Amino acid sequence: MSVSITDAKSAELYARAVQRLPGGVNSPVRAMRAIGRDPIFVDRAEGAELVDVDGNRYIDYVCSWGPLVHGHAHPEILAAIIDAAHRGTTFGAPTAGEIDLAEEVGRRMPAVEMLRMTSSGTEAAMSAIRLARAATGRTTLLKFAGAYHGHVDGLLARAGSGLATAGIPTSPGVPPSAAHETIIVDWNDGEAVARACAEHEFAAILAEPYPANMGLVPPVEGFLQLLRNQADDNGALLVFDEVITGFRVGPGGAQERDGVQPDLTVMGKVIGGGLPAAAFGGARSLMEHIAPAGDVYQAGTLSGNPLAVAAGMATLRMLDEPAYLRLGATTEALAGGLRDAAAVVGVPVSVVSVPGLLTVFFSETPPRDYPAAQACDLDGYAAWCRALLARGVYPPPSQFEAWFPSLAHTSEHLDRTLDAVHAAFAELAG
Ligand SMILES: Cc1ncc(COP(=O)(O)O)c(C=O)c1O
Numbered sequence: 523m524s525v526s527i528t529d530a531k532s533a534e535l536y537a538r539a540v541q542r543l544p545g546g547v548n549s550p551v552r553a554m555r556a557i558g559r560d561p562i563f564v565d566r567a568e569g570a571e572l573v574d575v576d577g578n579r580y581i582d583y584v585c586s587w588g589p590l591v592h593g594h595a596h597p598e599i600l601a602a603i604i605d606a607a608h609r610g611t612t613f614g615a616p617t618a619g620e621i622d623l624a625e626e627v628g629r630r631m632p633a634v635e636m637l638r639m640t641s642s643g644t645e646a647a648m649s650a651i652r653l654a655r656a657a658t659g660r661t662t663l664l665k666f667a668g669a670y671h672g673h674v675d676g677l678l679a680r681a682g683s684g685l686a687t688a689g690i691p692t693s694p695g696v697p698p699s700a701a702h703e704t705i706i707v708d709w710n711d712g713e714a715v716a717r718a719c720a721e722h723e724f725a726a727i728l729a730e731p732y733p734a735n736m737g738l739v740p741p742v743e744g745f746l747q748l749l750r751n752q753a754d755d756n757g758a759l760l761v762f763d764e765v766i767t768g769f770r771v772g773p774g775g776a777q778e779r780d781g782v783q784p785d786l787t788v789m790g791k792v793i794g795g796g797l798p799a800a801a802f803g804g805a806r807s808l809m810e811h812i813a814p815a816g817d818v819y820q821a822g823t824l825s826g827n828p829l830a831v832a833a834g835m836a837t838l839r840m841l842d843e844p845a846y847l848r849l850g851a852t853t854e855a856l857a858g859g860l861r862d863a864a865a866v867v868g869v870p871v872s873v874v875s876v877p878g879l880l881t882v883f884f885s886e887t888p889p890r891d892y893p894a895a896q897a898c899d900l901d902g903y904a905a906w907c908r909a910l911l912a913r914g915v916y917p918p919p920s921q922f923e924a925w926f927p928s929l930a931h932t933s934e935h936l937d938r939t940l941d942a943v944h945a946a947f948a949e950l951a952g
Pocket residue numbers: 641642643644645647670671672673730735763764765766790791800
């Protein structure tokens with residue numbers, strides 16, 4: 523199955539875009555440089571399918587990088603947004619919906635007794651760190667190589683996602699003081715965590731519980747509990763960044779699945795249902811440091827925006843137990859099909875998955891840390907992505923990301939995807 527792809531209109535828009543937008547995009551991961559092509563400009567999307575400005579249709583496994591667990595333009599979410607918009611798009615005053623959302627999050631994540639909403643995951647991570655520093659009276663952070671927590675200065679060191687894709691070790695423009703306050707340790711290296719904790723008094727140990735920004739590299743058995751213990755012994759707060767995993771890998775995120783409770787949780791993506799919303803939260807005793815309950819300042823003109831809250835609530839309402847079972851089954855079927863297809867042609871590939879997330883690594887064994895993820899055959903991944911796009915399947919255009927299967931991906935989508943996957947592997951092997 524080969525879909526005929528023309529890209530004249532995308533090319534025309536890209537030529538215009540690069541004159542006005544750096545690199546032609548408003549966020550680097552949207553460019554497709556790492557897979558050796560220009561970005562695809564989108565016209566519209568519905569369910570699991572994306573239509574570009576040239577009329578090409580793709581089965582979408584990026585799904586806006588994670589918010590769209592129900593797929594694009596879900597009618598109930600659209601109705602909730604439209605209903606909210608008719609009552610006014612923003613007030614700069616509190617609304618009932620914000621309480622409903624905080625209560626719903628608290629039911630799913632008992633560690634989140636209180637939360638503060640923001641407009642992006644970056645802001646939520648930045649604010650959680652400010653709170654951790656205020657609560658502990660310390661400044662230094664422990665962060666893992668290959669983890670991405672948004673683009674706040676102190677967290678860009680050896681970060682994953684777009685920085686990994688572009689090979690930017692640490693962004694210029696970050697003051698050395700900010701970088702020096704972040705100690706970097708390899709993921710899944712318990713001894714290195716223990717050594718760092720012996721040397722520093724940390725304000726926070728910050729982790730994506732299932733890191734997905736160096737590709738998906740789940741924790742080895744017991745690693746999250748080790749982080750919990752090390753944080754307690756050190757006097758640091760344990761902060762889980764569940765921007766990707768929250769409400770996706772299970773009702774209460776990775777903290778529920780693995781049974782390890784953080785002090786603070788950073789949330790984003792699914793919580794905003796495709797509109798700009800994120801949050802951070804934790805125990806009441808910690809969160810009451812935040813202004814105006816306390817003196818740790820944190821604010822936002824559009825924080826808790828009524829449209830985003832309505833989209834988030836509609837999204838969470840539809841995420842019941844059967845929905846999670848279905849998302850898990852879809853992910854498993856896709857992961858299994860990808861493994862089988864690679865095996866047929868003998869391409870050394872490791873497919874790593876948890877419910878709602880997967881990564882295809884071009885390596886014999888699944889990476890346990892960032893150096894191993896970097897050592898994969900990135901050229902092979904790039905060529906395979908180009909071959910998939912040519913067949914109407916839209917994978918993340920970087921191996922340092924996760925695929926985001928959704929509840930809109932049907933078995934028919936999976937069959938078509940796996941036909942394209944077989945053909946793309948054959949093209950590589952051939
Ligand atoms: C784990 C994680 N944390 C934080 C962020 C930052 O969120 P945002 O892009 O909404 O600023 C992202 C993704 O962007 C992420 O994947």
